[in-house]
Amino acid sequence: LRDELEGLMHVFIHEKSFEACGGLETVTGHMQRVIAAQACLLLVNRKHDYYRKLRSILLYPTAYKAKDEHGEESVRLGESWHSGSVILAWESVIAGGRNEEDGHHVSLHEFAHQLDQVDGAADGVPELAGTGSYRAWSQVFSKAYKRFNDKVDRGKRTVIDDYGATNPAEFFAVATETFYEKPRQLKEEYPKVYQQLKSYYQVNPLEW
Ligand SMILES: [Zn+2]
Structure with a gap:
């Protein structure tokens, strides 16, 4: 699985664009690798299409504020948009990777949404075989x-x-x-x- 994961990460980093947001200066190679490893963990060992709708990963340094459709502002750790973006806070990416047994993992959460959204509906049903x-x-x-x-x-x-x-x-x-x-x-x-x-x-x- 390790070799396969490396290969997936390579394609992922090459195909997706990483954008620094909210005062983050740059998305370093290290940051890209950490995010790619977490995203590709959900792809390893199975048929997949490299998150075909996902084009960009927007990275904030820490939890960020965003407004919802009602103009209500809230603090967020991550989001997944069906238009092709995943938004993450670097702080929570690190926390998700560090503590492996607390049940919380923002990247896995948001990339699972991408898998769910690929068929156009965020309904808790990803693309299945048959x-x-x-x-x-x-x-x-x-x-x-x-x-x-x-x-x-x-x-x-x-x-x-x-x-x-x-x-x-x-x-x-x-x-x-x-x-x-x-x-x-x-x-x-x-x-x-x-x-x-x-x-x-x-x-x-x-x-x-
Ligand atoms: Zn969610």
Whole structure:
């Protein structure tokens, strides 16, 4: 996997443009490699198209402020736009990579959104192989999402961060973070979700 990851990173860095934002002077080669490694972790060992819609990665030094469609300002660590950009705060890229078991990983989260958005809809369903896979995926994920929401409503913590209750797209992105960062707990609490993610990502983080 290591050699393959290196190859993917090389293409990724070559194909995507990196832009420094919010007072960051430049996106250094080191920064590009760290981001590419995290993005390509989601591609390794499976059929993919190098995030075909993604053109640019916008990098801020730290959490940044942005306005939503209602003009409401909020502090953000990252975003994924279906128009072809991922926005990240370098600070949180580093934090995601450093602490491997806290379940939080902003880059994995945003790049999972890219995978979800590639078919035009941010609905928590990425491109799968075959119609049968879609049926299985939606059965497992809609059930899990419902069960998860019930728990969140009752104030119960689960291995999946509460933010996943926002909508099915966030549930998929947060479940992806959990899959790579807390595979054991995810498999215990949501074995079918783990199974689906394992067959989608074609890796088994439990063996790492
Ligand atoms: Zn998100």
